[in-house]
Amino acid sequence: MIKPTQSSQLLLYDINSTQPSYGQLALWWLGQSGYAIKTASILFYIDLYLSEYLAAKYANTTKPHIRITQSPFQPAEITNAHWVFSSHKHSDHLDPGTLPALFAASPQAKLILPAAVVDHAVTLGLPAERLMPTRGDETFTVGAMTVHSIPSAHPDFDYTEPTGYPFLGFVFQMDGVTLYHACDTLAYAGLAERLQKYDIDVALLPINGGYVPGTAPNMNIADAITLAQQIKPRLVIPNHYDMFTFNTADVSQFISQADSAQLNYRVLHCGEKFILNNFTAE
Numbered sequence: 471m472i473k474p475t476q477s478s479q480l481l482l483y484d485i486n487s488t489q490p491s492y493g494q495l496a497l498w499w500l501g502q503s504g505y506a507i508k509t510a511s512i513l514f515y516i517d518l519y520l521s522e523y524l525a526a527k528y529a530n531t532t533k534p535h536i537r538i539t540q541s542p543f544q545p546a547e548i549t550n551a552h553w554v555f556s557s558h559k560h561s562d563h564l565d566p567g568t569l570p571a572l573f574a575a576s577p578q579a580k581l582i583l584p585a586a587v588v589d590h591a592v593t594l595g596l597p598a599e600r601l602m603p604t605r606g607d608e609t610f611t612v613g614a615m616t617v618h619s620i621p622s623a624h625p626d627f628d629y630t631e632p633t634g635y636p637f638l639g640f641v642f643q644m645d646g647v648t649l650y651h652a653c654d655t656l657a658y659a660g661l662a663e664r665l666q667k668y669d670i671d672v673a674l675l676p677i678n679g680g681y682v683p684g685t686a687p688n689m690n691i692a693d694a695i696t697l698a699q700q701i702k703p704r705l706v707i708p709n710h711y712d713m714f715t716f717n718t719a720d721v722s723q724f725i726s727q728a729d730s731a732q733l734n735y736r737v738l739h740c741g742e743k744f745i746l747n748n749f750t751a752e
Contacts, residue, residue, distance in 0.1 A: 494745060498542075615644040
């Protein structure tokens, strides 16, 4: 099993003690699509999967969810969460084994999520008054940060008038830095055009493809490379691999294709801190 470069209290201390200045962005990959992201004025978490919930759910089935990477946190160790994002209902993004314990450990935390999955979140024991829904294709503020909720196709949009889009990505604008987290989505027609207007500094893109029976598909490595060429972020960081044995990707292939495309990219280790400083990597 892959061990994080930092974990537990050491990782929490690193997050708490890192103080980016204006124009800097610090992030820590926490596995799958999960990150802690911090700028001068805000810290938030997104799409955390820190438990063994899916391993237990799919044990003794034809699709066992066997972890490749050890979790960098026990959910109850996260005591500093104020803002948490979940992009959609799937348990590796809205984790029943993570969020209730995190909410108990961080009583100030609020969860931003698609309006379509609010009822599901409540069934997990998350208090409705601590949920902040978005219908998707909206712009709103979270603390000092501007957030644009971007519809995702996973594999379809599944839009309904009462609750909007159940699958989302997010563009975050904060302290002179713009970050796009694709979360789970296909590279659908029109996605690049939605994103080009934001002048994105960092793009977090899935690369696993996900073309496994019974599993909703994602963009694959080639899709991620093409999208990056279209939206021209200053840096691309791949994710959504090295979590489950049955559904991952070979990041060395991403490296090879990104080199061929002359993309500026960074491949992270789970638990590793990365800092973007005036649009250059430290």
